[in-house]
Amino acid sequence: RRANEEGRVVLLLLVDETGDVKDGKIQQSSGFPRLDTAALIHAKRRWRFTPAQKGGRPVAHWMPFAVDFRLKDAS
Numbered sequence: 001r002r003a004n005e006e007g008r009v010v011l012l013l014l015v016d017e018t019g020d021v022k023d024g025k026i027q028q029s030s031g032f033p034r035l036d037t038a039a040l041i042h043a044k045r046r047w048r049f050t051p052a053q054k055g056g057r058p059v060a061h062w063m064p065f066a067v068d069f070r071l072k073d074a075s
Helices: 033-046
Strands: 007-015 021-028 052-054 057-059 061-069
Touching (some): 007 033, 021 033, 033 061
Antiparallel strands (some): 007 061
8 A cells, every 4th residue: 555556467367176265377467566566475375266167077278367456444
């Protein structure tokens, strides 16, 4: 907030058969390395997804995911 940085980062995430994020990379930068890194670290540590299905079974897959960083008025 103090740096007044905001933007959108698009991550490319590897989601495994259980829905956990196993790997990720920055597909499109927000223009601020600090925001890009924060989004990627948070995704790898905390996010869970419903895994993709192939033939009725869960499979690992790469998926894009956009993260928006927007500053809001504190008032």
